[in-house]
Amino acid sequence: MIGLVAADRGLGETALVDVLPEVVVVAFAAVTHLADPWFLFALLAVGYWFASGETAGSPRRAGATAIAAVTCAYATTALGKAWFAVPRPPGATGPADVPTWLPALLSGWYEAQVLSDGFGFPSGHATGGAAAYLALAFLSDRRWTPNARYVAAAGVAVAVAASRVVIEVHYLVDVFAGLVVGGGVVLGALWLAGDPRVRRSRAADPAAGPTADLNPAPAFLLAAVVSAGVVDGDEPPLSARVAVPALVVTGVLWVGAYALADSLPVTLTATTAAVVAVVALPGLPERIEWLSRTQD
Numbered sequence: 200m201i202g203l204v205a206a207d208r209g210l211g212e213t214a215l216v217d218v219l220p221e222v223v224v225v226a227f228a229a230v231t232h233l234a235d236p237w238f239l240f241a242l243l244a245v246g247y248w249f250a251s252g253e254t255a256g257s258p259r260r261a262g263a264t265a266i267a268a269v270t271c272a273y274a275t276t277a278l279g280k281a282w283f284a285v286p287r288p289p290g291a292t293g294p295a296d297v298p299t300w301l302p303a304l305l306s307g308w309y310e311a312q313v314l315s316d317g318f319g320f321p322s323g324h325a326t327g328g329a330a331a332y333l334a335l336a337f338l339s340d341r342r343w344t345p346n347a348r349y350v351a352a353a354g355v356a357v358a359v360a361a362s363r364v365v366i367e368v369h370y371l372v373d374v375f376a377g378l379v380v381g382g383g384v385v386l387g388a389l390w391l392a393g394d395p396r397v398r399r400s401r402a403a404d405p406a407a408g409p410t411a412d413l414n415p416a417p418a419f420l421l422a423a424v425v426s427a428g429v430v431d432g433d434e435p436p437l438s439a440r441v442a443v444p445a446l447v448v449t450g451v452l453w454v455g456a457y458a459l460a461d462s463l464p465v466t467l468t469a470t471t472a473a474v475v476a477v478v479a480l481p482g483l484p485e486r487i488e489w490l491s492r493t494q495d
Contacts, residue, residue, distance in 0.1 A: 203282075203283055204283045204285050204320050204372075205285070206285050206286055208285070208320075208370050208372050208373075209288065209370050209371070210370070210371050210372065212364055212370065212371045213288065213367065216364065216365055216367060219365065221298040221300075222298075223365070224298075224313075224365055224366060225298060225301065225309060227361065227362040227365040227366055228309055228312040228313060228362070228366050230358050230359060230361075230362040231312060231324060231359060231362040231363060231366065233328065233359050234324040234325070234327050234328030234331070234356075234359040235324070236273070236323075236327065239269060239327055239328070239331045242331065242335075243262070243265055243266050243269060243331060243335075244266075246262055246265065246335065246339075247259065247262030247263065247265070248262075250262055250339075252341070253341055253342075254339050254341055254342055255338055255339055255340050255341055255410045256340060256341065256409070256410045256411040257410045257411045257412075257413060258410075260410055260411070260412075260413040260414070260415060261338035261339070261340070261410040261413060262338070263415035264334070264338060264388060264389065264392045264394075264410075264413050264415040264418055265331070265334040265335060265338050266415075267388055267392075267415045267418035268330055268334045268384060268385045268388035268389070268418055269327060269330045269331045269334060271330075271384050271387075271388055271418065272326050272327055272329075272330035272331075272380065272381050272384040272385070273323070273326070273327060275326070275380055275384055276321060276322075276323045276326045276327070276377070276380065277323075279320065279321050279376075279380065280317065280318040280319075280320065280321070280323070281318070283318065283320045284318055285318060285319055285320050286318065286319055287315060287316075287317070287318070287319035287368055287369065288319070288367050288368065288369065288370055290313070290367035290368075291313070291314060291315045291316070291319075291367060291368040291369075292314070292316065293314050295309070295310040295313050295314050296313075297309055297310055312366055313366045313367065313368065314368075315368040319368075319369055319370065319373050320370075320372070320373045320376060321373055321374075321376035321377040321380055322360065322363050322369045322374045322376070322377035323377070324359055324360070324362075324363050324369075324374075324377070325356070325359060325360040325363060325369070325373070325374040325375075325376075325377025325378050325381065326377035326378075326380045326381040326384075327381065328355065328356045328359040328360065328377075328381065329356040329360075329377065329378045329380075329381025329385070330381035330382070330384055330385050331381075332351075332352035332353075332355045332356050333349075333352050333353075333356065333381065333382055333385045334385045334388070334389075335348075335352065336348035336349050336351065336352035337385065337389060337394070337396070338410055338413075340409055340410055356378060356381070357378070360374035360375070360377060360378055361374070388418035389418075391417040391418045392414050392415055392417065392418050393412060393413060393414050394409055394410075394413060395409050396409050
């Protein structure tokens with residue numbers, strides 16, 4: 200809804216960015232990949248498929264909850280962009296000022312990073328990065344200490360948010376809103392999943408950890424349809440032989456859903472298919488074996 204957020208909403212950050220050395224801007228153009236949809240999808244999918252009891256008390260429940268949270272965060276971003284319908288900074292539409300010292304192979308890559316169309320508020324990269332890394336910090340409850348995980352997650356999320364401002368595809372207010380939305384969605388998803396650290400209504404079993412009784416189904420309606428039927432929490436880690444081709448296929452679905460965000464039906468269909476594939480795959484060999492037994 201135009202008017203709720205100003206089209207010209209800069210706070211002077213563009214002037215500060217313009218005095219940065221080119222090498223710094225190029226470095227931040229690389230940092231922004233840490234919240235690209237394809238990268239986050241791969242990170243979440245691999246974490247869900249391969250995580251063991253050394254990562255979380257219930258790695259499959261934790262992974263499914265993270266996927267649900269990030270899916271919900273992307274949906275919230277898409278709705279926010281359509282609702283506020285405000286443009287990106289003028290520099291995002293080009294022409295790109297490509298450093299002359301960059302090799303030809305990297306010039307095209309750099310230009311692709313610093314040019315972006317579509318609406319600008321809130322930042323999808325800031326939202327997705329905050330949601331994904333905070334979710335992983337909460338749900339990888341057997342890695343490091345809680346404070347170390349939260350600091351690392353915040354550091355990556357803030358770096359990604361800063362990168363979007365430095366390469367001038369978002370204003371500061373866009374990425375700040377994205378960080379708030381991403382963090383809020385994760386906390387809401389964890390509350391819906393029954394995480395005792397968020398609900399504070401019951402203590403977690405010290406032996407099993409806070410992820411043992413998570414229910415990812417309520418975290419997001421699309422994930423609920425899938426997770427309620429296929430996640431029982433005891434699926435084994437996935438083999439690399441199965442995971443690699445599956446990652447390619449589901450990755451295409453996930454990135455396609457993000458790229459076609461202007462078409463809500465297509466986005467929902469592609470996202471649902473990707474979530475179905477990721478969440479269902481660890482239990483697939485067991486279900487195939489069961490089907491073969493019933494047909495004998």
